[in-house]
Amino acid sequence: MFFDAHNHLQDPALAPHLDEIAAACAEIGLGRAVVNGTCETDWPDVTALARRHPFVHPSYGLHPWDAGNRTPAWLDTLRATLDANPGASIGEIGLDRWILDSARPDDPRLTGLRRAPLPTQIEVFRAQLTLAAERNLAASIHCLDAFGPLLNVLETTPLPKRGFLLHAYGGPAEMLPQFLRLGAYFSFNGSFLCPRHARRREVFRQIPLDRLLLETDAPATPPPPAHRSRTFAAPDEKLNHPANIAVIYEAFAALRGIQLPELKAMCKAAISQLFD
Ligand SMILES: [Zn+2]
16 A cells, blocks of 8 residues: 655645546555645645545645735634544644745745745744644644754644654755654655755665655655656646655665565554554
8 A cells, every 4th residue: 555645635736637536546556645734725625635535634734835824813723623623633834944035936836925934934833833742643844944943943842742744854864863853754755756856865765764754745746757657638747646656655665775565564654653
């Protein structure tokens, strides 16, 4: 069985393809996908998907990109959503300095977003981590260009006993021991197979196998063409198909020099620890 530790099946871009995606995921033997809500308005969509598709594990969070657009009731709504969905997790949450310092102003993904400054992102992140700790729910964490502040928040905030996931980990290898000590698991997606991501693959090789997960992050971050087994028809051919998780496992097993069944067993145990 394959497990997708992080995707966004609720993304409107995937809506026209949901039946085909469900069939393809059944065909490859997808056991579970952690589907991450990112803002108050998409949380009900995650719930609807979890009711319809048994492979969907719902997760709810306010993403750092969406922190500036939150309503005053956001944290109450998050609590109520978790109450209504026992077994759900928390995410996607985190910190992002890239949208503040490096994003191009005309990036279409940022249209309509009120970008929250780092102190506001930290406040929103801390509130959600605290909630995850109170309920001992896994937290799925996004971090871009903010690994110092991330470590600082993790060291000074209650954390869930079962651990937390640093999704699409792009931080330095030198910080791995500190994150591991705090209970981190790490997930990697198909975009890390691009030739330009040699440094990330080197970090991937250093992750202890019992703290390792794989993800698609679909519809974002498609694997490079050589590793892409599934695509959508035009005009959606640039989207990442959730069933690419199978080829992602194969490529990462080869990178670690282990057999696919061993990698599957390790990822299954890690998914269970975080999300069961
Ligand atoms: Zn994500």
